[in-house]
Amino acid sequence: MGKEKVSGMLFQNLYLSEGNEPVDIRVTDGKFEEIGPGLQPRPGEEVVSDCAGKLALPPFVESHVHLDTCLTAGRPRWNLTGTLFEGIQCWEEYKPFLTKEEVKERVNRAVRLQASNGIQYVRTHVDINDPKLTALEAILELREEVRDFMDIQIVAFPQYGILSYPRGAELLEQALKLGADAAGAIPHFEFTREYSVESLNICFELAQKYGKLIDVHCDEIDDEASRGLETVATRAYETGMRDMVTASHTTAMHSYNNAYVIRLMRILKMSGMNFVANPCVNMHLGGRVDPYPKRRSMTRVKELTEEGINVSFGSDDLFDPWNPLGNANMRDQVFMGLYTGHMLGYEEIVNSCRFVTTNAARTLHLGDAYGIRPGGEANFVVLDAKDWYDALNYDAAVLRSYRRGRLIAASKPAEKHVYF
Numbered sequence: 001m002g003k004e005k006v007s008g009m010l011f012q013n014l015y016l017s018e019g020n021e022p023v024d025i026r027v028t029d030g031k032f033e034e035i036g037p038g039l040q041p042r043p044g045e046e047v048v049s050d051c052a053g054k055l056a057l058p059p060f061v062e063s064h065v066h067l068d069t070c071l072t073a074g075r076p077r078w079n080l081t082g083t084l085f086e087g088i089q090c091w092e093e094y095k096p097f098l099t100k101e102e103v104k105e106r107v108n109r110a111v112r113l114q115a116s117n118g119i120q121y122v123r124t125h126v127d128i129n130d131p132k133l134t135a136l137e138a139i140l141e142l143r144e145e146v147r148d149f150m151d152i153q154i155v156a157f158p159q160y161g162i163l164s165y166p167r168g169a170e171l172l173e174q175a176l177k178l179g180a181d182a183a184g185a186i187p188h189f190e191f192t193r194e195y196s197v198e199s200l201n202i203c204f205e206l207a208q209k210y211g212k213l214i215d216v217h218c219d220e221i222d223d224e225a226s227r228g229l230e231t232v233a234t235r236a237y238e239t240g241m242r243d244m245v246t247a248s249h250t251t252a253m254h255s256y257n258n259a260y261v262i263r264l265m266r267i268l269k270m271s272g273m274n275f276v277a278n279p280c281v282n283m284h285l286g287g288r289v290d291p292y293p294k295r296r297s298m299t300r301v302k303e304l305t306e307e308g309i310n311v312s313f314g315s316d317d318l319f320d321p322w323n324p325l326g327n328a329n330m331r332d333q334v335f336m337g338l339y340t341g342h343m344l345g346y347e348e349i350v351n352s353c354r355f356v357t358t359n360a361a362r363t364l365h366l367g368d369a370y371g372i373r374p375g376g377e378a379n380f381v382v383l384d385a386k387d388w389y390d391a392l393n394y395d396a397a398v399l400r401s402y403r404r405g406r407l408i409a410a411s412k413p414a415e416k417h418v419y420f
């Protein structure tokens with residue numbers, strides 16, 4: 001008798017959430033067909049029982065990273081002060097080495113590192129203040145080449161400004177035409193307050209013209225007078241773009257006075273927009289000009305979350321001049337974010353995986369394509385823990401990562417022995 005054709009897979013006894021009983025998951029033709037307890041194997045179905053008792057989650061989502069600069073730390077030299085500005089200087093010294101092939105080779109390594117940690121969706125910002133748009137063209141090409149295991153969303157990011165860089169608006173428009181998914185801006189880095197507001201107007205106009213999302217590097221500075229956020233929120237509200245708009249960083253909000261924040265919160269809620277904090281890098285780069293005491297430089301994640309506003313966590317930088325550490329493990333962002341944000345209450349810990357899963361998926365507008373539910377694409381990860389609390393605490397290995405029912409990455413947990 002010939003071997004029967006495998007028609008699908010049945011994963012037995014996986015936990016989907018804290019405190020609930022484990023369930024079986026049936027995957028057929030790359031989709032979740034059935035989810036529930038005690039499903040009976042069908043003839044020819046592959047039964048997967050070696051992850052029984054483990055936690056299954058939708059894949060991790062990296063909602064803010066700069067892939068164009070990744071894996072360049074120490075080349076041509078290290079950022080010794082660790083400041084944003086020396087980082088920019090190091091990057092300027094690296095730029096002569098940039099070619100399309102060089103960028104593709106590096107980013108290819110980075111996305112495989114991400115995949116090994118259970119990430120399947122990435123939003124990358126790509127510097128488009130480059131007359132040749134070398135990095136953008138490289139990552140647009142790579143986006144197609146890695147589609148089978150990674151979705152890459154590209155933000156056209158004007159690192160030096162839209163109005164404070166020669167032909168900035170033109171380059172932004174060109175990047176959107178070439179295929180970037182979202183328009184970026186950097187209002188706090190523009191030369192003047194007027195440029196700051198006008199750059200946001202241009203960003204919104206272009207995004208609407210080409211039907212793109214928006215993700216603004218917004219108020220990433222410890223200057224309490226940096227108020228780009230109120231303009232972003234107001235435009236998101238007035239244009240009706242709402243949750244198509246994201247404000248990344250907003251670290252100045254940490255330093256805003258509370259009277260202002262109370263007023264600001266109203267339009268933030270009305271806008272329906274998303275926020276991304278980058279806990280590790282925000283802590284590393286922030287507070288640098290303070291004498292003691294030094295400010296924490298992360299946006300108000302706790303208060304935004306309590307107001308029902310969507311917040312996710314990103315890595316920002318991955319082993320580059322702005323972050324000499326980083327291994328593309330989203331758990332590290334949650335860990336740092338909870339400590340920095342005073343969010344270690346039991347419920348806050350239990351719910352914290354949303355910052356790098358469902359909340360981040362909302363920011364990326366993944367819609368129904370994301371989540372473990374019958375009819376959806378069978379994209380999920382299995383962690384070496386029974387629940388998220390333990391996964392976070394013990395930095396659980398991502399045992400398996402499945403994409404449309406296909407295994408795309410796997411790892412074995414480290415063994416530890418105590419001999420007494």
Ligand code: FE2
Binds near residue numbers: 064066125248
């Ligand atoms: Fe960033």
